[in-house]
Amino acid sequence: MSEPAPSHLSPNQRAWRRFKQNRPAVGSAWFLILLLLAISAWPVALHLSGPAFARDHNPDQLSDAQFVPPGAQHWLGTDVHGRDLFSRILFGAQISLLVGVVGTVVSLVIGVLWGAVAGYVGGRTDSFLMRIVDVLYSLPSIIFVIVLLTTLGDLLKQLPLVQNSPGLAGSLRVMLLFVGLGAISWLTMARIVRGQVLSLRTRSFVEASRTLGAGAPRILFRHIIPNIFGIVITYLALTMPAIILYESFLSYLGLGVQPPMASWGTLMAEGVSEINPIRIYWWLILFPGAVLVMTLLALNFLGDGLRDAWDIKN
Amino acid sequence: MYFLKRLLFAVPLLVVISALAFALVHLAPGGPFDRERTPASPEIERNLKAKYHLDEPVWKQYFRYLGDLAHGDFGVSLKYRNHSVNDIIAQGLPVSMLLGGLAFCLATAIGLPAGFITAARRGRWEDYAGSLLALLAVCVPSFVIAPVLILIFAIKSNLLPVALWGSPWHMILPPVALGLYFAGKISRILREGMLQAAQSEFVTAARAKGLGENALLLRHAFRIALLPVVSYSGPMLADLLTGSFIVENIFQIPGIGVFLVNSVTNRDYTMLLGLSLLYAVLLIGLNLLVDLAYTWLDPRVKYE
Numbered sequence: 001m002s003e004p005a006p007s008h009l010s011p012n013q014r015a016w017r018r019f020k021q022n023r024p025a026v027g028s029a030w031f032l033i034l035l036l037l038a039i040s041a042w043p044v045a046l047h048l049s050g051p052a053f054a055r056d057h058n059p060d061q062l063s064d065a066q067f068v069p070p071g072a073q074h075w076l077g078t079d080v081h082g083r084d085l086f087s088r089i090l091f092g093a094q095i096s097l098l099v100g101v102v103g104t105v106v107s108l109v110i111g112v113l114w115g116a117v118a119g120y121v122g123g124r125t126d127s128f129l130m131r132i133v134d135v136l137y138s139l140p141s142i143i144f145v146i147v148l149l150t151t152l153g154d155l156l157k158q159l160p161l162v163q164n165s166p167g168l169a170g171s172l173r174v175m176l177l178f179v180g181l182g183a184i185s186w187l188t189m190a191r192i193v194r195g196q197v198l199s200l201r202t203r204s205f206v207e208a209s210r211t212l213g214a215g216a217p218r219i220l221f222r223h224i225i226p227n228i229f230g231i232v233i234t235y236l237a238l239t240m241p242a243i244i245l246y247e248s249f250l251s252y253l254g255l256g257v258q259p260p261m262a263s264w265g266t267l268m269a270e271g272v273s274e275i276n277p278i279r280i281y282w283w284l285i286l287f288p289g290a291v292l293v294m295t296l297l298a299l300n301f302l303g304d305g306l307r308d309a310w311d312i313k314n
Numbered sequence: 315m316y317f318l319k320r321l322l323f324a325v326p327l328l329v330v331i332s333a334l335a336f337a338l339v340h341l342a343p344g345g346p347f348d349r350e351r352t353p354a355s356p357e358i359e360r361n362l363k364a365k366y367h368l369d370e371p372v373w374k375q376y377f378r379y380l381g382d383l384a385h386g387d388f389g390v391s392l393k394y395r396n397h398s399v400n401d402i403i404a405q406g407l408p409v410s411m412l413l414g415g416l417a418f419c420l421a422t423a424i425g426l427p428a429g430f431i432t433a434a435r436r437g438r439w440e441d442y443a444g445s446l447l448a449l450l451a452v453c454v455p456s457f458v459i460a461p462v463l464i465l466i467f468a469i470k471s472n473l474l475p476v477a478l479w480g481s482p483w484h485m486i487l488p489p490v491a492l493g494l495y496f497a498g499k500i501s502r503i504l505r506e507g508m509l510q511a512a513q514s515e516f517v518t519a520a521r522a523k524g525l526g527e528n529a530l531l532l533r534h535a536f537r538i539a540l541l542p543v544v545s546y547s548g549p550m551l552a553d554l555l556t557g558s559f560i561v562e563n564i565f566q567i568p569g570i571g572v573f574l575v576n577s578v579t580n581r582d583y584t585m586l587l588g589l590s591l592l593y594a595v596l597l598i599g600l601n602l603l604v605d606l607a608y609t610w611l612d613p614r615v616k617y618e
Contacts, residue, residue: 137549138331138594140556143586146578147342154343245455252457252560253575265455272461280465289458296453 015230018309025305028298035093035295042090059087060260070283077283080274085283088262089291095263096244096292099178100299103243104236106182111189112232116220118190119197130194133187141184146255148180170261177256181243192235196228230310237303241296248292264292317602324598328591329380335590336376339583379587388588393580399588403570406557407592409479410569413561414554416485417493418547424497426543429504433539434531436509444501451498460491460564477566484565492561496550503546507539514538540611548604552597556589 009017019025046054055061056073063082070077076085118129136144156172200206201224209219248265250256252272257263271284363369370378382389388399425448432444467487468476475484508531511517517534525533557571570589577585 135327135330135334138327138597139335139590140574140593142559142575143335143338143578143590146575147338150342241453245453248455249457249560252455268455268458272457275461275465285458285462289454292455293450293453297449300449300453 012230015309019305022305022308024301025309028301028305031294031298032302036097039090039093039097042087046087057084057087059083059091059262067281076287077281079270079281079284085267085287088267089264089288092262092264092267092288093291095174095257095261096247096265096295098174099181099247099263100240100244102175102178103181103185103247104240106179107185107189107239107243108232108236110183111186112193112225112228114186115190115193115195116197116225116228119194120201120216120220120224122198122201126194130191133190137187144184145180145250148183149176149255152176152180170258174257174261177247177250181246181250185239185243185246189232189235189239192231193228196231197224200224200227230306234303234307234310237299237306241299241303244292244296244299264288264295268292317606320602320605324602327598328594331594332380332383332587332591333376335587336372336379336583339578339581339586340372342578342581379584383591388591389584391582391585393577393582393585399584402573402585403588403592406568406570406573409567410557410562410571411555412485413479413488413492413567413569414551414557416489417496418551418554420489420493421496421500421550422547424493425500426504428497428501429539429543430508430531430536432501433505433508433512433535445505448498448501448505451494452502454494456491456495456558457560457564459494460487460561463487463491464564477564479565479567488561488565488567491564492554492558496554499546499550500543503542504539507542508535511535511538537611541608544607544611545604548600549597552593552600555596556593 046057056063061083063078065074065078065082066080068074068078068082074084074086076089078084079088114129114133118126153173153176156169156176206219206223209223214222244264247256247263248268251263251265252269257266259266267288268285271281271288274281274284360369368375379389386400388403390398391402394402428444428448432441432448435441464476464487467474474486475481478484479488512531512535517530520530520534521527556574557569559571559575561567562569562571573585574589574593576582577589
């Protein structure tokens with residue numbers, strides 16, 4: 001346990017102080033920041049560099065340089081189509097991280113609203129909303145993902161806008177994947193938030209606000225939701241790796257990102273498919289796997305650090 | 315009484331779940347006969363639909379399904395039309411359950427001691443090493459672990475068979491590939507629970523009475539810290555017992571995990587409903603067991 005913090009600090013400031021003392025968590029935060037920088041700087045670097053370098057490192061540029069081991073020209077080697085792995089990992093990171101962020105935000109919005117309303121309104125509304133969560137929990141989530149992706153995907157295909165531009169169709173498909181993954185990940189969030197709200201709504205500061213004539217939306221958004229921020233942020237940091245991992249599973253099943261687009265999941269799946277007894281292209285598995293695992297580790301450390309800092313108990 | 319009520323409540327819950335699953339698969343575009351090797355002529359397709367009552371309104375199909383279900387009949391698979399869903403489950407489920415059961419045993423056999431040691435040695439090298447390994451187990455996807463295991467133990471060193479299911483030698487790598495994730499998860503949850511329990515009043519009280527640290531951890535903290543592990547184990551076991559698509563696919567194991575994913579892509583309505591209901595029954599039953607275990611582990615827990 002840390003030493004008692006100065007009392008003039010707000011709970012959030014104290015939590016922030018505790019967080020800064022947690023070395024793995026702070027290191028993870030820096031790792032994630034650097035990764036984001038690398039992801040955004042790399043396309044710019046390709047743009048500014050000479051045409052030869054840009055062509056060599058274009059993630060979609062096919063070439064005869066199949067399965068080149070890591071070296072000076074291709075830092076992390078090349079894949080079956082001679083594409084530069086380093087570049088593909090950085091471009092794949094955009095998709096993997098976007099999946100994590102968008103999916104997490106979707107699950108955040110649905111989960112917090114659902115749980116807050118159920119917990120605050122209580123009574124029949126509460127049992128009705130939470131029974132829905134129970135039912136959804138009891139269905140294998142893969143069913144939702146596939147049905148959602150195919151149903152909405154079909155609807156999208158019929159839009160004239162999409163029919164005219166195949167590029168747009170691809171990115172819309174990815175957006176769909178993001179939303180779909182978020183749509184199956186909000187259940188636990190709703191349960192956690194409901195529990196918190198249940199215990200907060202009888203606290204005196206909420207009662208006081210109600211006595212002063214505040215309506216339910218104001219109490220929810222001004223008093224209750226800010227108070228569950230800590231636990232929500234913490235849970236978010238743990239949801240994101242779960243969603244990134246789920247996307248990699250879907251991609252492995254061929255249901256996620258479609259080629260030539262790549263995510264870390266598809267890169268690893270490609271690497272795994274090249275395993276054979278005669279020759280092992282180890283870099284195709286090791287590097288995407290290492291980046292994925294390091295990012296997941298960092299997110300987990302970050303989540304643990306946030307939880308310890310806010311002293312959240314399950 | 316409470317548990318009897320829960321059991322009775324499970325029946326309407328299952329009806330709602332089946333209705334939702336039914337509605338979902340019928341919402342998805344396409345039908346079960348779209349993916350035949352040779353596209354059927356319109357007449358044949360019409361006959362097929364009539365034979366399986368797919369030409370009726372959806373609500374009528376649903377009630378027909380419920381009626382059959384009441385007799386324990388899951389219907390005929392629309393993809394593998396020579397087999398009933400009952401047959402496929404009867405053949406695949408024991409395999410999946412054995413695989414999942416072994417993975418579960420492995421997960422608890424590794425996860426519980428690992429969680430205990432990392433909590434008991436908090437802040438020392440055992441804790442750091444154990445926690446990092448647990449986190450790694452949680453972060454490396456099974457579709458990476460499985461091929462790497464095959465490469466090391468089957469291809470390079472020839473110790474174990476590459477794939478398939480049958481002899482005990484076949485039953486080593488797949489449970490490991492499947493169970494490592496859960497071992498890491500259990501270890502993390504147990505460590506968390508023990509650290510929390512170590513700060514609770516009853517542990518302080520027991521310490522004040524002069525109980526040694528080891529007895530304290532084992533008899534008091536461990537027992538209470540098992541609660542979150544147990545409540546995680548319910549859904550986990552339901553997942554494990556109904557099979558894993560990825561592990562069954564990589565090792566070519568004839569379980570039912572493969573059928574679940576394929577039934578959605580094939581729009582094999584009956585198969586998908588049967589497997590979903592199987593999963594739901596397992597999940598509800600196991601969650602009931604979890605709550606029963608709670609009353610045994612924590613005497614303070616009482617159900618009204």
